Amino acid sequence: MRLSTLVCNLKSQSLVSVLVVLLIATGLGAFGTTYSVYHIMSSNPMSDVQHDTRYVTIDDWSPDKDLQWTPPLLSYQDGTALLQFLGASKGALTYDSKLVAQHPNSSYVYELTTRATTPDFFSIFHTQFKYGAPWSFEEDVNRTAVVVLSSHANKVLFDSSDSVGQLVYLDGKVYTVVGVLTEFEMTPKVYDLHVDPYAATEDLYIPFHTAIEHDVLPHGRLLGWRDEPMSGFRDVLTTSMIWLQLWVQFDSKQDMEAFNTALAGYTEQQSLKGRMLRGHKQFELLSSAQWLERNQVVNGDSKLLLMLAIVFLVICLVCVSALLFASYATRRRALSVYRALGASKRYVSSMLFAELTLLALGGCVLGMLLTALGLSYMEKLYGSSYQQVASLDLTPIVIAAVCCLFGVILASVLPISQCCHSKSIYIRR
Template sequence: MFVYYLGLGWRSLRRNPVLTALMVMAIAFGVAASMITWSVFRVVSGNPIPWKSSQLYNVQIDNRGPQYNEPGNEPPDALNYTDAVALMQAHKAPHQTMLYDIAPSVLPQNANDLPSTTTGYATTADFFTMFDVPFKYGSPWTNADDDGHAAVAVISDALNQRLFGGANSVGRDVTLDMHAYRIVGVTEHWDPKPRYYDAYDNMEFANPAQVYISVNRAVDIHVGMAGRNNCGGAPAHFSNDEQWLHRECAWIPFWAELPTQADAERYKEFLTAYSAEQQQAGRFQWAPNVRLRNVTEWLDHEKVVPAESRISLFVSIGFFIICLVNTIGLLLAKFMRRSSEIGVRRALGATRREVYAQFLMEAATVGLAGGVLGLLLTIVGMQGIGLLFEPDVARLAHLDMSLLLTTLIVAVLATVIAAFYPTWRAAQVQPAWQLKSN
């Protein structure tokens, strides 16, 4: 019967080509608009590390006073150097890391090639363990390397391809800003989106980092910061690097790994006690003001999901609903024009269940045709997605098998759901009335 009803459905599409074309186009345009905006929204709003997001916490400490804070007395989104080092030395979390953006020049291996600028982070050994960074060759440097201010580096697979042709480069040197570093590891392609650990510098959707060096070594040799430096409105003129390091300016994101909620509560108590000590020492002139947010809470706080992606998704879904409402009207007109056919079928013994099966299958064929056209419109629409979103966001949207299957499934299911009312009306046709009137 399934094959029989499917055949009836396809023949019905050819019977009223204009009406069928209107329904197919309505479904196609509605589902294509929804899938195009969904392709962006699913990337920017996803949990980048779902297996661990409840254990990783961003740390905030108010080091500049309420007069410079955001509404709600929100402290700075990053720490200054003094507080970051103090928390690292206290080591109240099983794993903790501090980091800041760098953009060093990389000296190529071939003397005939020109140096190029790359991006990365000055950080600590725990960075790689905390954020589950995958390695292709080697491993992260160790805590002993951090303590010894070792000139070590981890590079990405992309940079390794560029410098060493993809060979195992562990143990070789890479020259960054005229300083040599021993390569201890090469990462696999690793590009979590959003880049939750560096939302402070608006790097959520930037290109992947290429190089990582020890933060202690970076400070020793004065590796410049390539990210944001927030001094709370105070003058930011520094006569030397030491003065810059110890000013009350926020520029170092700090993360702590806390396995349980109890651990997080104890760590927040520690942060409050630390701030109280700074107040008693005369450094802070205000009551302790700290925040501890896990990954999802941090992304919500930073409003990482672009407003235009959320708005465009809602608008496209609304447009799809309007298309479905129009489809309901067209299906109702199409089905009720066949009242005499329904009456004859019922008189010959067809049950209402069989009428439901026939017309819902017919609606499914309309949805399938709309889904196929919607796929083509989605492919075309993806080419112009940069007209709606920022380039860093638009380049993340991509066609994959899951999006293609979702487009077809949504088109068919939505059309079948829209067909329930027209089908119910068709199933209520009284055979006696139709036979008498015809």
């Protein structure tokens, strides 16, 4: 059968054809938008390393508070102490901040998001360098003023050129650029889920101990429950205020067990000093999947919206099937002419399936366009923090479109079968 014949048949049923395309497109568009967001929100960007990478928590919170809640952060004294137990294993002690950056030869200043961390951060979270390399442990311990730039920060400050060895002012202090990252994205941002799990990765990365030396204030949470006098940032370092995150990565199970034993001994020692007063599990080593679940990155609302989108898509397919029933009922005379001219039932059913396939393909293409528009609107509605989530991931959308295509064809089996086997389709000679 010719394509022109199929197009002419669809034009003769133009209203039904348009309605079928619109039903498929709206159902797929709603499902595609919702599923794209859910797919990205529920993904684990560290799934390939979750067996040897752990997030460390210590429960040094008030015994009068909810025992079901575990403090998500560490104090300075705990975080720095635990780094000493790692041995050959890797550890990233980190917190987020914001710094004002300026090129020495420019009058323009930029407020850039900043992460203070130890050098293992870059290997634990699989960052790639376009220029240079991370700083060394010696540079971190010696409080050397060095910085790693993101691709965006390098573009803003140095017009994307190789800036290794160049100087940059951060909050008025001189830092030397030692590395520039390639595009680095992580959604959700597993290593920091406390403020905005879907925020973009940071613009600047500076050594942890250098940040402490330069009084770089934390931009995220600073929590505490004890009555401890503080007059400035330096006082925070000697209190039990929690604000740091520690990720550790082990080369073997033996290394993990050794760290676990050392951590148990540390918490027991601290409990003798009047800390760890809640009397239940005092520390945990959580995988990235467990950490995402603990922070409820994918909430119940997202799951409910996904279920509603699936129901809406099914309803659209049911409506398509009902339209086909009505359409084929009005076409029986025309189909009888085909049979009178010698067309077999197989030919007639194949023609109807071919027509429907064209409509389904058109609906799927339009549905994917609606998905892209929906995600674009969501990005504008929720701002830049939603940009990482409201991005078009073609893989799940294509899978959804293929499933929708087969769903439409499956929904048409019954009306086409009844139409081809109806007695009224025959013309008696």
